[in-house]
Amino acid sequence: MAATASTTPHSLLLQKSPQNHAFLKLKPNSTTLPLPPAKRFSISCSATLPIQDRPSLQTQSQDRVFNFAAGPATLPENVLLKAQSDLYIWRDSGMSVMEMSHRGKHFRSIIEKAEADLRALLNIPEDYAVLFLQGGATTQFAAIPLNLCQPDDTVDYLVTGSWGDKAFKEAQKYCKPKVIWSGKSENYIRVPSFDGVEQSPNAKYLHICANETIYGVEFKDYPVPRNPNGVLVADMSSNFCSKPVDVTKFGLIYAGAQKNVGPSGVCIVIVKKELIGNAQPITPVMLDYKIHADNNSLYNTPPAFGIYMCGLVFDDLLKQGGLHEVEKKNIKKASLLYNAIDESKGFYRCPVEKSVRSLMNVPFTLEKSELEADFLKEAAKEKLLELKGHRSVGGMRASIYNAMPLAGIEKLVAFMKDFQARHA
Amino acid sequence: MAATASTTPHSLLLQKSPQNHAFLKLKPNSTTLPLPPAKRFSISCSATLPIQDRPSLQTQSQDRVFNFAAGPATLPENVLLKAQSDLYIWRDSGMSVMEMSHRGKHFRSIIEKAEADLRALLNIPEDYAVLFLQGGATTQFAAIPLNLCQPDDTVDYLVTGSWGDKAFKEAQKYCKPKVIWSGKSENYIRVPSFDGVEQSPNAKYLHICANETIYGVEFKDYPVPRNPNGVLVADMSSNFCSKPVDVTKFGLIYAGAQKNVGPSGVCIVIVKKELIGNAQPITPVMLDYKIHADNNSLYNTPPAFGIYMCGLVFDDLLKQGGLHEVEKKNIKKASLLYNAIDESKGFYRCPVEKSVRSLMNVPFTLEKSELEADFLKEAAKEKLLELKGHRSVGGMRASIYNAMPLAGIEKLVAFMKDFQARHA
Numbered sequence: 001m002a003a004t005a006s007t008t009p010h011s012l013l014l015q016k017s018p019q020n021h022a023f024l025k026l027k028p029n030s031t032t033l034p035l036p037p038a039k040r041f042s043i044s045c046s047a048t049l050p051i052q053d054r055p056s057l058q059t060q061s062q063d064r065v066f067n068f069a070a071g072p073a074t075l076p077e078n079v080l081l082k083a084q085s086d087l088y089i090w091r092d093s094g095m096s097v098m099e100m101s102h103r104g105k106h107f108r109s110i111i112e113k114a115e116a117d118l119r120a121l122l123n124i125p126e127d128y129a130v131l132f133l134q135g136g137a138t139t140q141f142a143a144i145p146l147n148l149c150q151p152d153d154t155v156d157y158l159v160t161g162s163w164g165d166k167a168f169k170e171a172q173k174y175c176k177p178k179v180i181w182s183g184k185s186e187n188y189i190r191v192p193s194f195d196g197v198e199q200s201p202n203a204k205y206l207h208i209c210a211n212e213t214i215y216g217v218e219f220k221d222y223p224v225p226r227n228p229n230g231v232l233v234a235d236m237s238s239n240f241c242s243k244p245v246d247v248t249k250f251g252l253i254y255a256g257a258q259k260n261v262g263p264s265g266v267c268i269v270i271v272k273k274e275l276i277g278n279a280q281p282i283t284p285v286m287l288d289y290k291i292h293a294d295n296n297s298l299y300n301t302p303p304a305f306g307i308y309m310c311g312l313v314f315d316d317l318l319k320q321g322g323l324h325e326v327e328k329k330n331i332k333k334a335s336l337l338y339n340a341i342d343e344s345k346g347f348y349r350c351p352v353e354k355s356v357r358s359l360m361n362v363p364f365t366l367e368k369s370e371l372e373a374d375f376l377k378e379a380a381k382e383k384l385l386e387l388k389g390h391r392s393v394g395g396m397r398a399s400i401y402n403a404m405p406l407a408g409i410e411k412l413v414a415f416m417k418d419f420q421a422r423h424a
Numbered sequence: 425m426a427a428t429a430s431t432t433p434h435s436l437l438l439q440k441s442p443q444n445h446a447f448l449k450l451k452p453n454s455t456t457l458p459l460p461p462a463k464r465f466s467i468s469c470s471a472t473l474p475i476q477d478r479p480s481l482q483t484q485s486q487d488r489v490f491n492f493a494a495g496p497a498t499l500p501e502n503v504l505l506k507a508q509s510d511l512y513i514w515r516d517s518g519m520s521v522m523e524m525s526h527r528g529k530h531f532r533s534i535i536e537k538a539e540a541d542l543r544a545l546l547n548i549p550e551d552y553a554v555l556f557l558q559g560g561a562t563t564q565f566a567a568i569p570l571n572l573c574q575p576d577d578t579v580d581y582l583v584t585g586s587w588g589d590k591a592f593k594e595a596q597k598y599c600k601p602k603v604i605w606s607g608k609s610e611n612y613i614r615v616p617s618f619d620g621v622e623q624s625p626n627a628k629y630l631h632i633c634a635n636e637t638i639y640g641v642e643f644k645d646y647p648v649p650r651n652p653n654g655v656l657v658a659d660m661s662s663n664f665c666s667k668p669v670d671v672t673k674f675g676l677i678y679a680g681a682q683k684n685v686g687p688s689g690v691c692i693v694i695v696k697k698e699l700i701g702n703a704q705p706i707t708p709v710m711l712d713y714k715i716h717a718d719n720n721s722l723y724n725t726p727p728a729f730g731i732y733m734c735g736l737v738f739d740d741l742l743k744q745g746g747l748h749e750v751e752k753k754n755i756k757k758a759s760l761l762y763n764a765i766d767e768s769k770g771f772y773r774c775p776v777e778k779s780v781r782s783l784m785n786v787p788f789t790l791e792k793s794e795l796e797a798d799f800l801k802e803a804a805k806e807k808l809l810e811l812k813g814h815r816s817v818g819g820m821r822a823s824i825y826n827a828m829p830l831a832g833i834e835k836l837v838a839f840m841k842d843f844q845a846r847h848a
Contacts, residue, residue, distance in 0.1 A: 065518030069525040072728055080512050080520050087508040094489030094807060096504050098687035098733065101493040101810055134558040134689060135710050138724040142708035173706055258725055263522040265558060265689045265727030282597055282706055284566035286559050300562045301682055303689030303727065304496055309522070383518060386525055 066408035069386035070213050070361060070399040071238065071259040077405075079312045097308045102301050110304075111297065114311030121314055121323055124247050124270060131269040131289065132297040132307050137163070137237045137256040140267060141170035143287040144233060144252065147279045149175045149204040156180045156203040158223065161188045161212025162392065163235060168207070174280065175204070187393075188215035190353040199226035205251060206232050211239035211358050213259070214390040216350070216397070218358035222249055231275065239360050240268070241317060242402055243327035251275055259360070260401045262310035265303045317402070326402055327359075333400050333409045334359040340413040347420045365395035371423055372396070382415050384408075490832035493810035494637050494785060494823040495662065495683040501827075503736045521732045526725050534728075535721065538735030545738055545747055548671050548694060555693040555713065556721040556731050561587070561661045561680045564691060565594035567711040568657055568676065571703045573599045573628040580604045580627040582647065585612045585636025586816065587659060592631070598704065602627070611817075612639035614777040623650035629675060630656050635663035635782050637683070638814040640774070640821070642782035646673055655699065663784050664692070665741060666826055667751035675699055683784070684825045685741075686734035689727045741826070750826055751783075757824050757833045758783040764837040771844045789819035795847055796820070806839050808832075 067074040090097045093106045100107040115130050124130060133139070144167075149155055153175045157168040159182040171177035181197045183190055199206060206225045211218040218239060225232055231251020240255035247253065252271040258264035271289055279288045291299045297307075317326055338357060341348040341364050350357065350364045366372050372395065379387050389395040400409060491498040514521045517530045524531040539554050548554060557563070568591075573579055577599045581592040583606040595601040605621045607614055623630060630649045635642040642663060649656055655675020664679035671677065676695040682688035695713055703712045715723045721731075741750055762781060765772040765788050774781065774788045790796050796819065803811050813819040824833060 063513055063518065067519050067523055069523070069528070072523055072525060072725060074523050075520065080522075084508055084511040087511055088504050089487055094487065094809070095491050096499065098504075099491055099493070099496055099498050101496060102688070104493070104810070134560070134727075135563070136558070136724045139559070139708065139710045142710070146708075170709055173708075256725065263727075263729050264526065264725040265730055284563065284570075284597075284708070284711065285594055286563045286566070287708065300560045301496060301680065301688040303558075303730070305687050305729065306689055306727070385518070386528070 065383040065385045066404070066411060067385055068398045068400065068404070068408075068412070070390070070397065071256070071401075072264050073259050073399055073401050074403045074408075075263070075309075076313060076316050076403045079309070079316050079403075082312055083309060098305045100304065102298055102304055107304055107308075110308050110311055111302070114307055114314055117311065117314035117318055118241075118268070121241060121317055122245060122247055122270070127273050128247060129269075129271050129273050129276060129289070129293040130297075131271065131292045132302055132310075133267045133269055133292060134265065134286075134303050136264070136267050137235055137254055138166070138170075139287065140235070140254045140269065141167040142174065143269075143283075143289070144205070144207070144254070145171040145174035145177070146283040146287055147289045148231075148233070148252070148275055150278075150280060151175055153204045154178060154200045154202055156200050156206045158192075158197065158206065158208050159183065160191055160217045160219075161209055161215045163212060163214070163237070164207065164209040167209065167235060171207075177207075178203070180206075183217070187351070188212060188217055189351050191217060191219055191356045194223040197223070199223075201227060203227050203230050205230055207235075208232070209235040209237075211236065211360055213238040213361050213399070214363075214393060214397075216352050216358040216361040216363040217356050218360070220356060224249075231272065238399075238401075239358070241314075241323060241326070242330055242360055244323045257306060257310050259399070260403070261313045263306050266306035266310055268310070313403075329406070330359045330400075330402065333404065333406055334362065336406075336409050336413055337362050337398060337400065340416055344416070344420055347424055348416065360401055361397060361399050363389055363393055363395060363397045365389075368423065369395070371419075374423075375419060378419060379412075379415055382411065384412050384415060387412075489807040489809045490828070490835060491809055492822045492824065492828070492832075492836070494814070494821065495680070495825075496688050497683050497823055497825050498827045498832075499687070499733075500737060500740050501829075503733070503740050503827075506736055507733060522729045524728065526722055526728055531728055531732075534732050534735055535726070538731055538738055541735065541738035541742055542665075542692070545665060545741055546669060546671055546694070551697050552671060553693075553695050553697050553700060553713070553717040555695065555716045556726055556734075557691045557693055557716060558689065558710075558727050560688070560691050561659055561678055562590070562594075563711065564659070564678045564693065565591040566598065567693075567707075567713070568629070568631070568678070569595040569598035569601070570707040570711055571713045572655075572657070572676070572699055574704060575599055577628045578602060578624045578626055580624050580630045580649075582616075582621065582630065582632050583607065584615050584641045584643075585633055585639045587636055587638070587661070588631065588633040591633065591659060595631075599628070601631075604630075607641070611775070612636060612641055613775050615641060615643055615780045618647040621647070623647075625651060627651050627654045629654055631658075632656070633659040633661075635660065635666075635784055637662040637785050637823070638787075638817060638821075640776050640782040640785040640787040641780050642784070644780060648673075655696065662823075662825075663782070665738075665747060665750070666754050666784055668747045681730065681734050683823070684827075685737045687730050690730035690734055692734070737827075753830070754783045754824075754826065757828065757830055758786065760830075760833050760837055761786050761822060761824065764840055768840070768844055771848055772840060784825055785821060785823050787813055787817055787819060787821045789813075792847065793819070795843075798847075799843055802843060803836075803839055806835065808836050808839060811836075 155175055155177045157177055157179050159165050159179050168177050168179055178200055180199055181192050233252045234250055236253050237256040238259045240260050242260055254269045257266040276289045276293050285291055341350050346367050348364050376388055387396050389397040579599055579601045581601055581603050583589050583603050592601050592603055602624055604623055605616050657676045658674055660677050661680040662683045664684050666684055678693045681690040700713045700717050709715055765774045770791050772788050800812055811820050813821040
């Protein structure tokens with residue numbers, strides 16, 4: 001990593017690294033050493049710690065907690081180290097990525113590699129545009145109807161949680177959206193049989209939220225639009241790049257980056273090019289896909305550092321072997337946790353139908369709900385954080401995205417069993 | 425700084441820090457030391473390198489270039505070092521700022537301090553909301569008319585450059601904007617006398633771009649709206665926090681962060697609260713100021729890391745003594761460069777009227793335009809980068825925002841004089 005200081009590094013080492021007593025022995029020697037020049041110097045170990053050679057995510061630094069937040073969420077430790085090493089000066093650019101002109105050769109190489117790696121990960125065909133935008137998925141709730149249909153067009157929303165419902169409500173400003181199914185009355189615990197849901201014959205698109213972050217309901221396969229000229233649109237914010245997806249089944253996929261692929265502030269849109277270019281006249285220029293597609297996401301200044309971070313994550317996912325390998329790890333992690341819940345004899349409960357349980361967000365309640373506060377307090381002592389369920393569901397929720405190490409799940413499961421033993 | 429590695433730090437130091445030969449002497453000793461455990465460890469010197477104790481920006485690391493880009497632009501070196509030191513683990517949170525829940529106590533403390541420090545810097549009254557948004561100033565080109573007026577309302581645009589012109593064009597979608605003055609025919613070299621410009625009697629607002637990044641035209645004082653119920657709206661993207669501003673003269677101030685106060689991906693809106701709450705029905709929820717004001721910029725996931733970076737910059741500006749001190753430095757830097765241009769006997773020329781020359785963006789041409797390519801090439805060899813003028817103006821442009829060290833201007837001026845001596 002890059003270490004940059006106006007003090008001497010060996011004195012730093014003496015002051016810090018409590019796990020590393022060997023360094024204390026340096027003191028007598030180091031104090032006899034001539035002091036280095038006072039001016040700053042820079043150490044970069046992007047060479048000594050190439051991202052692909054870093055340890056896997058099965059373990060992580062003892063200094064870090066296990067962060068089960070729903071998003072922003074834990075990032076791959078090796079990606080954070082790489083970003084830290086290059087934050088002050090990126091390669092031979094003489095500047096930070098945050099300081100680069102978005103039209104310069106350095107940033108162009110960053111965004112072009114990010115797009116190429118994402119295309120490789122998801123096998124995105126050439127007739128789909130990949131856009132790196134701002135404003136989160138919530139901005140897309142408006143951009144999608146503004147770009148894909150006219151005010152009188154009918155569109156369908158299959159609502160399996162709060163995010164799908166929010167997307168539907170926003171669309172009411174720009175077209176004639178219809179909720180063709182909602183799980184709200186059951187508090188969102190399932191995905192319906194697609195055959196049993198009647199789609200509007202002329203719907204311009206069918207919208208789903210592929211993974212409902214709050215309720216933990218995930219589509220395992222996808223409905224086909226009834227209208228042969230309609231397309232499937234999916235909000236994949238919370239399971240983006242967590243498994244392989246056949247992009248050709250969709251007209252548009254969108255995802256906020258801050259769960260699986262980067263920091264907040266970047267929203268990725270993958271849209272079939274033939275759908276671009278028909279935005280309603282009232283569409284703000286920044287919500288018009290054509291503007292961004294024609295300018296390769298560089299119409300105005302993009303969220304450059306966020307895109308750079310997404311690129312580091314894409315690179316890491318490819319080096320892990322791609323999304324088939326990533327999915328295997330996610331299935332292993334999720335199974336461990338769901339099994340612990342199901343085998344607790346009802347002490348822990350997950351309300352979601354087993355067939356559509358999310359690999360990313362695992363909500364669960366305690367049979368003795370009066371114990372929930374203690375559960376959270378004791379978990380926090382074990383560095384297991386952000387486990388409180390969303391206020392609209394209550395109970396607990398463990399978000400276990402790509403970057404959550406297996407060790408985090410193992411520690412959580414061990415804690416849950418111990419907690420149960422003490423409170424059963 | 426935080427140094428974290430799966431290798432031993434003394435070996436790191438031996439491999440790197442070329443400017444620091446003292447460490448080579450460590451080798452014999454260090455090789456006799458017992459190796460530390462293989463597991464990662466973390467070193468943090470946010471304590472040993474408190475931001476306020478870092479050297480001023482009069483000099484900077486020899487590893488860095490002088491980056492005159494118009495935005496994204498150079499950031500304060502000490503802010504970059506602070507961000508690097510805390511990137512992997514922020515304080516006692518056990519996680520990176522990029523991983524924090526935006527609703528958790530850690531990030532709340534970050535965004536609340538950022539807002540408080542910005543309010544202190546600009547002396548922002550309580551009856552103004554401060555919003556941290558996404559989408560850049562370009563998104564505000566639509567949000568402003570959508571929030572401040574109805575479709576039939578007239579609004580005035582005083583156009584002193586390309587950005588004001590773009591803002592006007594976007595407003596045509598949402599109201600009846602009128603260009604009451606444009607410098608386009610003169611290629612944007614001045615600001616008109618306000619008395620000579622006729623404002624629309626009922627204009628809901630008068631829009632200006634306080635500093636035109638491309639043409640280098642900066643308002644030194646501000647027009648007063650003719651309509652007693654109208655307000656002044658200013659795009660301050662490229663001179664935000666470069667000098668004190670009387671916020672009470674404005675109904676709304678907006679600024680993309682990526683020139684003076686942070687990385688790209690954050691847009692700050694300072695708006696009088698009484699103007700909030702009347703958005704047009706077609707306003708996307710993410711462009712509705714009321715949504716963001718009611719939720720303290722946390723309606724959805726904000727660009728958290730960018731806001732954190734802005735907060736570090738605000739903290740640094742306060743520690744420099746506030747905007748009066750910052751303005752003094754900016755005047756000194758800009759004078760040095762403009763004087764070099766004006767004293768070159770026409771070898772260099774700045775087309776902008778002296779009374780409104782920007783302290784932030786300094787465009788200039790060479791009398792012998794055939795020398796421009798050589799100028800840029802030779803400047804780059806001296807680590808003076810991003811000096812090419814905008815394609816719509818040609819020539820050169822030096823953007824010298826708050827974070828450009830005086831040393832950068834001095835080196836540029838010395839180079840310009842040497843180049844002239846060799847080519848006059």
